[in-house]
Each structure stands twice: as structure tokens, then as C-alpha cells.
């Protein structure tokens with residue numbers, strides 16, 4: 252039997268009313284409804300009274316306890332910074348959580364091994380990504396100091412980790428992306444940018460101060476290396 256899923260909002264609205272008992276639901280209180288715009292009830296009037304809340308963080312336990320419960324109330328809280336609702340756990344039957352815990356304990360080892368394998372694959376992909384990114388940097392900045400392209404690529408990879416869907420395909424490195432990575436590297440490594448903070452200057456001012464230095468170094472790195480024929 253498929254689980255019936257239901258949203259429960261720790262609402263950000265000020266003036267919601269329970270459609271059953273008509274009592275007001277204040278901001279921060281639970282509103283059980285498909286959206287905050289739809290008709291819904293307070294928690295006391297909902298089917299989830301007496302259900303335990305399973306906190307988030309264990310994907311297998313979350314998935315399995317939902318599967319074993321007739322009803323699943325997904326608790327959502329507003330994240331102002333991200334401007335969207337985030338999961339804060341789920342209300343499922345206590346027996347469903349117990350059943351799921353037993354299942355999880357039974358195959359914990361297999362899942363750990365799977366995760367470890369996946370981590371190794373990810374690490375390999377990261378390596379290929381960095382390698383290809385470094386090659387792409389070297390192509391555009393042939394006079395970049397030796398091995399520096401790897402430092403730049405490594406940093407860019409860490410910065411974007413988890414935020415963009417990365418593939419190891421070198422085609423995805425567009426010129427702007429490379430320029431930005433090189434520019435950031437030069438700002439920190441080849442100018443006095445970092446040393447200027449904490450001396451009463453504003454970030455905008457400091458940035459504009461080093462702008463020329465950055466452009467100069469970028470131009471140097473872009474030139475083809477000169478051959479020392481008489482060496």
C-alpha cells in the first residue's frame with residue numbers, strides 16, 4: 252500500500268486558520284495542508300496527533316520508515332536565506348520507524364561498503380576534473396608559473412564542490428570560468444589584496460586597488476613563453 256504523504260508547514264504566515272476548529276495558526280506553528288495557500292488544519296486537528304517525529308539525516312531510515320507507514324507528514328520550515336522550505340523531519344507511525352531501524356541494522360554493512368565505493372568513484376572523478384581543468388588553464392595561460400594551474404584548478408574544484416553538477420568532461424570549461432578562477436588566484440597570490448583588509452578600507456576599494464595588478468599578471472601569463480635560444 253502506498254504511503255499518503257502530507258506537508259506540514261511551520262508556517263511563515265501570520266493569519267492562517269484551521270479549517271476544522273477555526274482557531275488561528277500563528278507564524279511558526281504547524282499548518283497541515285498541501286500548500287500554505289490551501290485549506291488546512293492545525294496539528295491537533297490533523298491525523299498526525301501522537302505520531303513521533305523522525306529527524307532528518309539518515310536517508311535510508313527516512314525512506315524505509317515512510318514506506319512502512321500509512322501516513323507520512325513531512326515537516327517543513329522556511330529557510331529565509333535560501334528562500335525556500337527545508338525538511339525538518341517526518342511524522343510517521345512509531346511501528347514504521349522500529350521496522351525501518353531493524354532493516355537498516357541488517358544491511359548497514361552493505362550500505363557502508365556501497366557508500367565507500369561511491370566516495371572512491373567521486374574522488375577519481377574529482378582528480379580527472381582537476382587534471383582537465385588544469386590543462387585547459389595552461390592552454391589559455393601558457394606562461395602561468397609551473398604547476399600553478401593545478402593549484403588554481405584544485406581550488407576551483409573545492410569551491411564548486413556539490414554546487415554544480417560536475418562532469419570530468421573538459422568541454423565544460425568555458426573561457427569565462429577559467430578566467431575567473433585564474434583571476435581569483437592571482438588576486439590572492441600575486442597581489443597584496445589579502446594584506447589590505449582590516450585597515451579601514453572597504454572591500455570594494457581594495458578590489459579596485461588591485462584590479463590593475465591582476466590584469467597585468469593575467470596578460471603576462473597569457474603570452475607564449477619566450478624561448479631562450481642561447482641558454
Ligand SMILES: [Zn+2]
Pocket residue numbers: 269270271272273274292293294295296
Ligand atoms: Zn484545528
